[in-house]
Amino acid sequence: xxxxxxxxxxxxxxxxxxxxxxxxxxxxxxxxxxxxxxxxxxxxxxxxxxxxxxxxxxxxxxxxxxxxxxxxxxxxxxxxxxxxxxxxxxxxxxxxxxxxxxxxxxxxxxxxxxxxxxxxxxxxxxxxxxxxxxxxxxxxxxxxxxxxxxxxxxxxxxxxxxxxxxxxxxxxxxxxxxxxxxxxxxxxxxxxxxxxxxxxxxxxxxxxxxxxxxxxxxxxxxxxxxxxxxxxxxxxxxxxxxxxxxxxxxxxxxxxxxxxxxxxxxxxxxxxxxxxxxxxxxxxxxxxxxxxxxxxxxxxxxxxxxxxxxxxxxxxxxxxxxxxxxxxxxxxxxxxxxxxxxxxxxxxxxxxxxxxxxxxxxxxxxxxxxxxxxxxxxxxxxxxxxxxxxxxxxxxxxxxxxxxxxxxxxxxxxxxxxxxxxxxxxxxxxxxxxxxxxxxxxxxxxxxxxxxxxxxxxxx
Numbered sequence: 258x259x260x261x262x263x264x265x266x267x268x269x270x271x272x273x274x275x276x277x278x279x280x281x282x283x284x285x286x287x288x289x290x291x292x293x294x295x296x297x298x299x300x301x302x303x304x305x306x307x308x309x310x311x312x313x314x315x316x317x318x319x320x321x322x323x324x325x326x327x328x329x330x331x332x333x334x335x336x337x338x339x340x341x342x343x344x345x346x347x348x349x350x351x352x353x354x355x356x357x358x359x360x361x362x363x364x365x366x367x368x369x370x371x372x373x374x375x376x377x378x379x380x381x382x383x384x385x386x387x388x389x390x391x392x393x394x395x396x397x398x399x400x401x402x403x404x405x406x407x408x409x410x411x412x413x414x415x416x417x418x419x420x421x422x423x424x425x426x427x428x429x430x431x432x433x434x435x436x437x438x439x440x441x442x443x444x445x446x447x448x449x450x451x452x453x454x455x456x457x458x459x460x461x462x463x464x465x466x467x468x469x470x471x472x473x474x475x476x477x478x479x480x481x482x483x484x485x486x487x488x489x490x491x492x493x494x495x496x497x498x499x500x501x502x503x504x505x506x507x508x509x510x511x512x513x514x515x516x517x518x519x520x521x522x523x524x525x526x527x528x529x530x531x532x533x534x535x536x537x538x539x540x541x542x543x544x545x546x547x548x549x550x551x552x553x554x555x556x557x558x559x560x561x562x563x564x565x566x567x568x569x570x571x572x573x574x575x576x577x578x579x580x581x582x583x584x585x586x587x588x589x590x591x592x593x594x595x596x597x598x599x600x601x602x603x604x605x606x607x608x609x610x611x612x613x614x615x616x617x618x619x620x621x622x623x624x625x626x627x628x629x630x631x632x633x634x635x636x637x638x639x640x641x642x643x644x645x646x647x648x649x650x651x652x653x654x655x656x657x658x659x660x661x662x663x664x665x666x667x668x669x670x671x672x673x674x675x676x677x678x679x680x681x682x683x684x685x686x687x688x689x690x691x692x693x694x695x696x697x698x699x700x701x702x703x704x705x706x707x708x709x710x711x712x713x714x715x716x717x
Contacts, residue, residue, distance in 0.1 A: 262682075280686070331488070337430050348412065378442055392455075422459055423459055428459055433456070467482075492687070520546075578661060649676070651676070
């Protein structure tokens with residue numbers, strides 16, 4: 258089956274065409290997006306500009322003939338984003354991404370009655386990352402009456418499709434969803450000061466979307482093609498990495514980083530106890546993903562590359578190769594602040610023990626190694642939920658780009674088996690596999706090798 262997969266990320270928008278969940282060579286259109294960040298904790302995107310980037314990607318694929326024969330559209334999109342909308346459905350301000358650490362509850366606000374029960378039901382905390390805190394904060398900051406709220410994914414798809422309800426996977430990332438009733442949680446909604454009328458409609462299990470007529474005319478091959486419910490990017494990455502059972506955890510490094518374990522858990526299953534340090538979100542009606550996420554990842558590399566006058570290409574890899582995995586300077590990777598449940602604000606990054614002989618490459622290595630170290634403690638907690646040590650698969654664009662970084666992760670995570678998912682488009686592949694009901698096939702489809710492998714032996 259020929260599938261169009263859209264990956265609506267934080268740093269870029271990508272559209273690619275797959276055949277049997279494998280990307281077709283050359284069938285990729287990508288646009289970088291402008292993420293506004295500062296040390297005050299801002300992390301925003303322009304919704305209209307983002308939509309324009311997606312339209313450009315689809316125009317490019319159509320002009321090159323890649324959309325011909327597409328039978329299904331699958332979507333992977335960022336979790337946690339929110340944008341306030343006016344009565345006309347248009348944005349009243351920028352999109353708050355997961356990176357924005359500014360929202361805080363009012364001083365007089367009181368959190369959940371039973372925080373542990375709230376955490377077990379929603380998989381989240383009363384925290385600035387989630388809509389329970391973000392919606393009241395946005396209402397006070399927007400300056401005009403907010404008619405409704407949407408995630409970036411729902412806003413974008415709402416412009417293209419005849420209807421765009423929020424998927425169960427995306428809704429679980431808001432912190433307002435009861436993971437077991439699959440409906441908005443009354444207490445979470447009360448904390449968000451919402452009666453539900455300003456929240457997106459939730460998708461039904463059999464929902465399939467379709468293009469608006471004007472876009473059907475713009476891209477005729479997609480005019481009658483079915484669109485499937487969007488998948489949260491972390492869930493898609495786990496599936497695309499082949500990490501779809503409790504024996505294998507995914508460590509993904511893209512713009513940010515995360516460690517996650519996917520398990521089968523239908524709404525009729527007795528819920529497994531969720532440790533306080535971890536979140537839990539829905540993949541679909543029958544699976545959940547449990548883990549921890551961090552604001553630091555490939556964005557640290559991007560910062561260092563911009564500010565430290567690093568060598569480039571092969572010269573950089575050769576310079577890193579001369580350093581042991583822990584050969585950089587000590588760091589604190591708090592540049593972007595804490596992801597939940599932590600509360601430290603942005604602007605807490607540190608480079609320590611610098612001397613006149615410290616090189617830019619050693620500073621970079623310290624940053625990269627710091628990203629590795631942050632995973633270890635949470636992986637131990639994840640393993641406690643399944644009662645055993647697990648294999649780890651490294652994935653994401655940053656892992657594909659740096660053999661040294663893969664080796665550093667392998668050193669930090671020893672004695673666990675650590676392998677590398679060489680497929681660079683794990684989010685798109687994961688979304689396609691879930692859309693076609695083939696999660697079980699992910700282990701076979703994932704191209705997993707040793708951490709020192711440069712490329713797949715079957716990639717030629």
